[in-house]
Amino acid sequence: MNPPDNHPSERITEAEHAVMEVLWDRPRQTAAEVCEVVCTGRDWSLATVKTLLSRLVQKGAVAAEPDGRRFLYSPLIEREAYVGGESRRLVERLFGGSAASLVAHLAESEALSEEDLDEIEALLKELRS
Amino acid sequence: MNPPDNHPSERITEAEHAVMEVLWDRPRQTAAEVCEVVCTGRDWSLATVKTLLSRLVQKGAVAAEPDGRRFLYSPLIEREAYVGGESRRLVERLFGGSAASLVAHLAESEALSEEDLDEIEALLKELRS
């Protein structure tokens, strides 16, 4: 009935997001594989990763495809959508919805390097085809 | 000893941020005044605003200047700093630290209107003095 649970439904938390990144990078990984990537540097245990994966499955952000007695996990929502959503939230909250204000702020606060500026300029030119 | 508790120390939450906006807009307001602004639309009670103000004072983000038997609240951290911090966090988390990537994303996802693009272009020109 519902188109594949389209609504990004529940918010993905920061910890969960770390897991998502691993799955976006390569889908169909086991919990252990995800842990290998995400647990190094960050000081997490496999148990933690399992919890996060479960929660993500629950909230419909990740699919668990049975593979023998374990699961292969894959993202169900696209990174684009997540990133877009988060960005929009920020722009909404801090810049009254004006993305240009964000850019202006980044520029003025020197968060943008010369190269960034070059890059953006090139981008603009391109967008204006 | 410490320069006026410079470190943005503790994170400001979303609810607290709403209060900060009111104080940034006009400092030296009473709890009731803040509530008047922030409680309309959002369905908060004065009690809630008081709690948020207390927490902000605790975490050094807001000053409470005694005025008779009440306080006038003023922001201690600048909006610039907060906005900058939040923006940086986002860019870090979602765009590997590249602000240009953010802009690229906004552009491609059509979050930027023609006028936005114009605005940004003008900005760039200006920055390049």
Added chain:
DNA sequence: GCGCAAGGTTTACAGCTGTAATCGACGCGA
């Protein structure tokens, strides 16, 4: 066949957040 390793599921639990209600002091008007 049996025990261990590996998987997932359930339970745990402290700290943070949102959202208040309650409490105790105090000044003001009747």
Added chain:
DNA sequence: TCGCGTCGATTACAGCTGTAAACCTTGCGC
């Protein structure tokens, strides 16, 4: 002077988050 409204401070409490440990099942190696 007495009570009431107003203030900040204290306490509350449920839901969310981060971070696991404990538990239960099952396939695999010996």
